[in-house]
Amino acid sequence: MYKIVAKRELNPTVTMMDIYAPLVAAKAEAGQFIILRVDSDGERIPLTVAGYDRERGTVRIIFQIVGGTTMRLNAKNTGEYLSDFVGPLGCATRTENIKKVCIVGGGVGCAIALPVAQKFKRIGCEVHSIIGFRNKDLLILEDEFKECSDKLTVMTDDGSYGRRGVVTEPLKEAIERGENYDEVIAIGPLIMMKFVVATTKPYNVPTTVSMNPIMIDGTGMCGGCRLTVGGKTKFACVDGPDFNGFEVDFDEAMARSDAYAEFEKGEREKCCNLFRGIK
Amino acid sequence: MAVQPMKNAMPVQDAQVRAKNFKEVAIGYDEKIAVAEAQRCLNCKNSPCVAACPVNVSIPQFISKIKDGDFEGAYSVISESSSLPAVCGRVCPQETQCESKCTLGIKFQPVGIGRLERFAADYHNANSDGKIDLPKSNGHRVAVIGSGPSGLTCAGDLAKKGYKVTVFEALHLAGGVLVYGIPEFRLPKEIVSKEVKTLENYGVEIKTNVVIGKTLTVDELFEDGFEAVFIGSGAGLPNFMGIPGEGLKGVYSANEFLTRANLMKAYRGDAQTPIMHAKRVAVVGGGNVAMDAARTALRLGAEKVYIIYRRSMTELPARREEVEHAEEEGIDFRLLRNPVEIIGYHNAEDRRDPKNGFVTGIKVIKCELGEPDERGRRRPVEIAGSEYVLDVDCVIIAIGTSPNPLIKNTTAGLEVNKHGGIIVDESTGKTSREGVFAGGDAVTGAATVILAMGAGKTAAKAIDEYISSKRK
Structure with missing residues (x-):
């Protein structure tokens, strides 16, 4: 069992938790993920590591409440336990030969982008961050990004905070302005990552994307997380989750991501009724 | 007393009934049948069965305990060599191991060693208090x-x-x-x-x-x-075929499909892990894993389940017993067929059509057997122009890892x-x-x-x- 040692609501649909898991905390690196089960009949879900504290032995996760499992997870409080928590899985984000980087985060993807930005800052890179949200209410981690970015641009779709528009606009401007990025790292919804790649490709700026497909074991056994990258079948859990954005088949990944949309809808309703019953 | 020539039949759930449930197919011997089966053992001098067992269970010894009605004693003999008797009794391919060397098998059917092993293990699990003599620790x-x-x-x-x-x-x-x-x-x-x-x-x-x-x-x-x-x-890592359409929704590796069903209990109505309850399923491959996937799909409610295998029944690597069980349950074997493409639904008019990207069929090509390969199995050779499509909404790929x-x-x-x-x-x-x-x-x-x-x-x-x- 894995204790929840801290819990904080970042916005109405996004929650942060610190989980006591010393073996995972000892090894976790930015870009890796964990798999958890909330209870003994629970589904296994992958969540990318949002931070870690090696001394305290805790791993930070930030999740959006989207389906049955994340609802059940969000119903747990500090001092309670998760049934299972395993990791760190996947490969850490590569940092070699990168001196100047642009981190592009979208929505809850910013939670995963943050430790990546922090890591680049720590090793002495120049870090530019562009983070985007649908509106002001959904904004998360702005202060944390400010701290680790040499330049920060906040975007909202509706202009209720920061600049109005999507993340690819300031990215394109920066590239055209001559910010010679060694690498652009995009972490967010598939559609955002697809458009980031479409933005950087004409300028041939190397672009890494962080994929978070449906998974079960997360160790290279089930093959559920497969993606087509450069025309080949790759497994996000062992080959990724970071991939060369220019090679990822986003259309296939997007189609596969909603394979269980109907089931999830049912689960959400079931959970809503369940929690209504408790309250 | 003359030896009974045939093995005592294994009581099983009726094929029509079991195809709709996840309960165990084989029910197991009762005490009376077990003793009768044990009496078939000739207790021959050189016991070739023992050498044919990968963990060298003392087979004649445990069988003779069953003969005497000492079922717990039989279990003790088995557990000296095997750490998982109840598992082996069920999933070992005895027909190619211990039972294939049984002396009785020269003239008649061999002794049902696997069934007796299972009986002894189940007897122990049902009757033992779980107490054991703890070995003295050596500290290593x-x-x-x-x-x-x-x-x-x-x-x-x-x-x-x-x-x-x-x-x-x-x-x-x-x-x-x-x-x-x-x-x-x-x-x-x-x-x-x-x-x-x-x-x-x-x-x-x-x-x-x-x-x-x-x-x-x-x-x-x-x-x-x-x-x-x-x-x-x-x-x-599960292998895929590298044919078009493997990224469609409704295409599983056998590992994923079985993990969802078994480990994550997706077959139960209250499971939190989803699985497709497909109506028409094609399983690609001919091993035991393919049989397991096909029979699981059937139990999840499929009306039609195909096994697609590129060689003939002679080369099909699954255990005979599993193939027979699958056939009895109505699995449709399409042999000498090789998949060339998985076909998906695509509504060009409406990109938001929820059916987009789901499997609708699998295109296969007929094969004939050619020269043997390096392992001695005859190689399948595709017959040009013989492609056709089987309508399915799920494809499970079971071609190894x-x-x-x-x-x-x-x-x-x-x-x-x-x-x-x-x-x-x-x-x-x-x-x-x-x-x-x-x-x-x-x-x-x-x-x-x-x-x-x-x-x-x-x-x-x-x-x-x-x-x-x-x-x-």
Whole structure:
């Protein structure tokens, strides 16, 4: 069992938790993920590591409440336990030969982008961050990004905070302005990552994307997380989750991501009724 | 008294009934049938059956205990050699091992050794109080990676010799392929958990949620004080065919499909893990895993399930008993067929059509058998222009696996062959790294439960010798 040692609501649909898991905390690196089960009949879900504290032995996760499992997870409080928590899985984000980087985060993807930005800052890179949200209410981690970015641009779709528009606009401007990025790292919804790649490709700026497909074991056994990258079948859990954005088949990944949309809808309703019953 | 020429039949659930439930297909012998079957054993002098068993169970001895009505005694004899009798009695291919060498089998049907083994194990599980004589600890620590058949066997054998064994399991539950792969109707999970519990009673510690190669490395296990490490991490990454359409929704690897159904209990209405309840399913492949996937799909409510295999029934590698069970349940074998494309729904007018991207069919090409390949199996040769489409809404690919790279990539000096399997000395399980042993699918690629158990047993013996020799 894995204790929840801290819990904080970042916005109405996004929650942060610190989980006591010393073996995972000892090894976790930015870009890796964990798999958890909330209870003994629970589904296994992958969540990318949002931070870690090696001394305290805790791993930070930030999740959006989207389906049955994340609802059940969000119903747990500090001092309670998760049934299972395993990791760190996947490969850490590569940092070699990168001196100047642009981190592009979208929505809850910013939670995963943050430790990546922090890591680049720590090793002495120049870090530019562009983070985007649908509106002001959904904004998360702005202060944390400010701290680790040499330049920060906040975007909202509706202009209720920061600049109005999507993340690819300031990215394109920066590239055209001559910010010679060694690498652009995009972490967010598939559609955002697809458009980031479409933005950087004409300028041939190397672009890494962080994929978070449906998974079960997360160790290279089930093959559920497969993606087509450069025309080949790759497994996000062992080959990724970071991939060369220019090679990822986003259309296939997007189609596969909603394979269980109907089931999830049912689960959400079931959970809503369940929690209504408790309250 | 004349010998009864035929084996006592195994009571089974009716094919029509069982095709709709996940309860065990074979019900098992009762005491009376077991004694009658045991009486068929000739107790012949050289007992060829024992040598044909990968873990060398003292077969005539346990059968003679059953003959005498000493069922617990029969179990004791088996458990001297096998750490998982209730599992072996169910999933071993006895027809190619012990029973294939049975002297009675020369003239008649061989003794139903597997059925008797299962009987003795089930009798013990139902009647024992779980108490065991704890072996005296020798203070030496051994790490076992993976809690599948090879790991559990290795752990059990070492624990019985007094070693302090810790088993590291990546998943949340111990058992490996016995819990995620082999379906409930062939091997009830309660039986696996009982066998695991027995090992824990012997002092084996099982740590779930630890991925060796990620959470900890082999080197760290040695630093932590383990004196030897056994790698039984299993097969690994599922193979795909590399044909168009494998990324469509409704295409599963057998590993994913079976893991959802077995480990995550997706067959139950209240499960939190989803699985497609497809109506028409094509399973590609001809091994036991393909049979398991096909019969699971049927039980999840499919009206039509095809097995697509590129050779003929003669070459089909699954156990005969599994093929017969599948046929009785109505699985449709489409032999000498090779898939060339998986076809999906695509509404060009409406990109938001929820049916977009789901499987609608599989295009196959007819084959004929040509010259034998290097393994002696006749090669399938495609017949040009013979393609046609089978309408299905789910495709399950069961064409084998490739070794998992996690341990190899993080263990310096561990040599692997060109397929990625760990290289070992077969008689000891020794790898190229001192103190590191390996066995099971991580070495051989996908094989059987009993072969993995045999490898675990061999390695346990070698580990005992290795640590004993260091002590001197």
